[in-house]
Amino acid sequence: MKNDTDGGRRVPEVVESLLAGLPPDRKNLIFFLHEVQRELGYFSEEVVLQAAHYFSVSPAEIFGILTFYSAFKLNQSCVHQIKVCQGTACHVRGSEAIVKEFSRLLGLKPGEFDSRIGVSLEVVNCLGCCAIGPVVVVDGKYYARVNIKEVEKIVAGLTTGENSHESAEV
Amino acid sequence: MKDLKTAGKGNQNGSSSRVISLSAASCGQASGALEVASAFELAIKELGLEGKVQLKLTGCHGFCQLEPDIIIFPEKYFYPQVKAEDAKRILLETGVNGRFIPELGFQDEITPNGISRLEEVPFYQDQLRWLIDQQLDLDPLSLEDYLEHGGFEALESVLSKLSPQEVIGEIMASGLRGRGGAGFSTGLKWKLAREVAAQPKYIVCNGDEGDPGAYMDRGILESNPYSVLEGMLIGGYAVGATKGFIYVRQEYPLAIERLDKAISLLYQAGLLGEKILGNDFSFELELVRGAGAFVSGEETALVASIEGRRANPRQRPPFPVVSGLWGKPTVINNVETWANIPLIIKNGAAWFSKTGTDKSKGTKIFSLVGQVKYSGLIEVPLGISLNEIINKIGGGARSGKKIKAVQIGGPSGGCLPAELFNLRVDYESLPAAGAIMGSGGLIALDEDTCLVNLALYFLKFARDESCGQCAPCRIGTQQMVTILEKITKGQGELADLDLLEKIGLTMQQASLCGLGRTAPNPVLTALRYFRHEFVEHIVEKKCEALVCPDLISYVIDEDKCSGCLLCLNSCPYGAIEVGSSGLPQINLSSCEACGLCSSICPEEFQAIKKISGKDRQQTQLIPDGMN
Numbered sequence: 001m002k003n004d005t006d007g008g009r010r011v012p013e014v015v016e017s018l019l020a021g022l023p024p025d026r027k028n029l030i031f032f033l034h035e036v037q038r039e040l041g042y043f044s045e046e047v048v049l050q051a052a053h054y055f056s057v058s059p060a061e062i063f064g065i066l067t068f069y070s071a072f073k074l075n076q077s078c079v080h081q082i083k084v085c086q087g088t089a090c091h092v093r094g095s096e097a098i099v100k101e102f103s104r105l106l107g108l109k110p111g112e113f114d115s116r117i118g119v120s121l122e123v124v125n126c127l128g129c130c131a132i133g134p135v136v137v138v139d140g141k142y143y144a145r146v147n148i149k150e151v152e153k154i155v156a157g158l159t160t161g162e163n164s165h166e167s168a169e170v
Numbered sequence: 171m172k173d174l175k176t177a178g179k180g181n182q183n184g185s186s187s188r189v190i191s192l193s194a195a196s197c198g199q200a201s202g203a204l205e206v207a208s209a210f211e212l213a214i215k216e217l218g219l220e221g222k223v224q225l226k227l228t229g230c231h232g233f234c235q236l237e238p239d240i241i242i243f244p245e246k247y248f249y250p251q252v253k254a255e256d257a258k259r260i261l262l263e264t265g266v267n268g269r270f271i272p273e274l275g276f277q278d279e280i281t282p283n284g285i286s287r288l289e290e291v292p293f294y295q296d297q298l299r300w301l302i303d304q305q306l307d308l309d310p311l312s313l314e315d316y317l318e319h320g321g322f323e324a325l326e327s328v329l330s331k332l333s334p335q336e337v338i339g340e341i342m343a344s345g346l347r348g349r350g351g352a353g354f355s356t357g358l359k360w361k362l363a364r365e366v367a368a369q370p371k372y373i374v375c376n377g378d379e380g381d382p383g384a385y386m387d388r389g390i391l392e393s394n395p396y397s398v399l400e401g402m403l404i405g406g407y408a409v410g411a412t413k414g415f416i417y418v419r420q421e422y423p424l425a426i427e428r429l430d431k432a433i434s435l436l437y438q439a440g441l442l443g444e445k446i447l448g449n450d451f452s453f454e455l456e457l458v459r460g461a462g463a464f465v466s467g468e469e470t471a472l473v474a475s476i477e478g479r480r481a482n483p484r485q486r487p488p489f490p491v492v493s494g495l496w497g498k499p500t501v502i503n504n505v506e507t508w509a510n511i512p513l514i515i516k517n518g519a520a521w522f523s524k525t526g527t528d529k530s531k532g533t534k535i536f537s538l539v540g541q542v543k544y545s546g547l548i549e550v551p552l553g554i555s556l557n558e559i560i561n562k563i564g565g566g567a568r569s570g571k572k573i574k575a576v577q578i579g580g581p582s583g584g585c586l587p588a589e590l591f592n593l594r595v596d597y598e599s600l601p602a603a604g605a606i607m608g609s610g611g612l613i614a615l616d617e618d619t620c621l622v623n624l625a626l627y628f629l630k631f632a633r634d635e636s637c638g639q640c641a642p643c644r645i646g647t648q649q650m651v652t653i654l655e656k657i658t659k660g661q662g663e664l665a666d667l668d669l670l671e672k673i674g675l676t677m678q679q680a681s682l683c684g685l686g687r688t689a690p691n692p693v694l695t696a697l698r699y700f701r702h703e704f705v706e707h708i709v710e711k712k713c714e715a716l717v718c719p720d721l722i723s724y725v726i727d728e729d730k731c732s733g734c735l736l737c738l739n740s741c742p743y744g745a746i747e748v749g750s751s752g753l754p755q756i757n758l759s760s761c762e763a764c765g766l767c768s769s770i771c772p773e774e775f776q777a778i779k780k781i782s783g784k785d786r787q788q789t790q791l792i793p794d795g796m797n
Contacts, residue, residue: 070463071420126380126385129385130539135200148764
């Protein structure tokens with residue numbers, strides 16, 4: 001994750017640099033929002049107003065887009081992101097129990113984050129790795145065939161900084 | 171073009187060398203393909219095999235369950251689940267000497283000695299892989315390699331020999347139908363768009379593969395991106411479009427990365443941009459990254475999303491071929507449809523239409539997953555029976571339990587029971603049975619799957635992904651979820667089943683777009699074929715599949731228990747205590763049925779089992795919060 005705060009830069013400057021050279025066409029709006037999400041990790045009111053001005057749309061409309069698509073977050077996100085796939089193949093292989101176990105260990109409901117421990121827990125739509133489910137993605141790293149026992153190890157890996165995982169046999 | 175080809179040849183090694191093709195699409199990488207790749211690279215250097223053995227990182231080989239796998243060419247030796255420590259041995263034995271190592275080969279209980287060649291592996295038999303076979307030894311990032319494999323020959327021949335009308339005629343004659351699910355004739359769609367006078371026209375590739383449990387398009391985009399782009403170029407020429415968009419869902423970062431690179435290489439090579447291959451045909455292509463909304467896959471919603479708006483579907487007609495992007499004629503086809511285009515042009519419509527049934531031609535890729543023994547991406551001729559797919563290619567049930575149903579078509583599709591496995595997989599037979607062909611998700615379900623729970627799963631999905639514009643979908647999905655939740659908790663009534671059907675039929679008829687019209691299908695087919703499971707939940711308060719947490723309990727079998735107390739120490743809810751016998755016992759009133767104890771109980775004892783039928787009055791840890 002790139003958004004270890006804003007690297008000391010001021011948000012308007014980051015947004016300014018992302019807008020540089022980008023034609024203010026409506027069709028570039030979602031591309032721009034992706035860039036902001038990647039660089040800043042979330043959208044503050046300030047950014048919404050800046051984007052609305054640049055693309056000549058109302059702030060309400062931008063807000064509507066941000067809340068419609070799951071890629072965009074309105075809250076500051078965390079150092080560690082845990083995503084549990086909830087595709088059908090993962091579901092029939094027990095991903096629901098995996099989510100519950102993460103919830104229990106982290107004290108977080110899906111969609112919540114804990115700024116104190118720097119972890120967010122998300123349940124995501126199918127990641128398309130259906131033959132090796134249940135799949136969990138921690139900070140971009142894929143874990144295949146996760147079983148409920150391994151959840152604790154993954155969570156422990158977050159605090160020690162290493163995520164060793166032995167893939168279970170098929 | 172010729173220059174590009176020679177450049178490609180220059181990069182190849184001598185003809186006597188072997189190519190080790192390692193599957194490194196997302197599934198492969200999740201299973202450690204990159205670590206294996208570094209081990210091979212290092213070993214090639216250490217052993218001084220540069221020029222003798224070439225390692226190639228390719229996309230998907232299809233057998234995703236046994237990733238990472240390697241195929242060694244030219245013999246096509248197949249090694250599944252390759253480990254880094256075997257790199258040297260494989261390089262020396264097979265890479266240099268051409269000797270197969272049986273114990274590293276594919277084996278199962280029927281073929282214990284290790285099968286050497288890819289075609290002999292049961293999973294690969296009975297398939298017809300026009301698209302997937304192209305991926306087996308193709309470097310997805312290398313334009314040279316694609317050209318080397320005959321890439322862009324179709325575009326070249328189209329531009330030099332065929333008029334746009336002739337191209338459309340060829341695609342129509344092939345009988346190709348949209349692989350996204352609806353099955354509209356691709357050629358006819360192109361013809362309609364061509365006949366509209368308005369300019370400019372647009373081409374769109376719909377890569378918003380949202381069905382949970384399906385990943386055919388990811389496979390193609392990650393493994394052979396140029397084939398899709400070539401198809402789009404041919405479509406652009408035929409329709410008279412000058413600009414194309416390829417829309418990929420953001421959940422597929424590797425596909426996006428590879429496409430991005432492929433597109434910029436095509437611009438560099440002059441295969442995109444002005445006057446392509448010296449012809450009077452110019453075409454621009456832009457990659458658009460989805461932002462995470464299932465409904466974006468609906469074509470009018472896709473248009474809105476590309477235009478930079480919320481992906482709200484709108485009423486059709488007008489269809490996008492008449493009024494799509496910015497009100498202009500727009501041809502929207504699915505990834506797999508586009509990938510088929512160069513194939514049809516190269517081999518001819520007559521060749522293509524020889525495979526398949528009367529009305530459904532060619533092959534189709536399915537993601538065969540769930541409780542089958544062998545899962546992965548398969549490509550089969552249309553008209554094949556479900557039986558052949560599940561029991562021959564998939565090898566039947568993986569657990570030794572019976573496969574009781576197959577879920578086909580994702581949240582828009584349905585569950586078909588094993589009694590209907592003689593059904594042919596094509597655009598006509600499946601809808602007749604209440605399912606749909608869909609984009610290609612096939613999820614095998616065994617006796618451990620509860621159909622009520624699965625119906626609830628799909629309806630929750632549809633509820634969360636409904637855009638909310640129209641009442642039948644917005645309210646209908648929520649009502650169905652509420653009723654199904656009641657049933658899975660053992661609090662349903664028989665009258666609920668009629669109500670579910672009534673709501674479902676209303677949604678089918680009155681919803682604005684395909685999402686709402688098809689969302690009830692998983693429930694309606696489950697009611698049609700598995701009504702007894704619903705009745706059992708309602709009347710007997712039982713979940714025979716032992717899935718619904720409120721209707722099951724965990725118990726410790728004292729005859730098997732060794733008294734190690736691992737379960738007691740691990741129980742998150744303090745629900746296990748030592749009983750009078752000195753052995754642990756589960757206190758059902760505080761047990762949350764999470765199953766942790768059962769997975770922690772050592773394999774040699776397996777003393778904790780699930781049983782059905784307890785009327786559990788408990789609150790769930792995450793009420794209705796799974797999505």
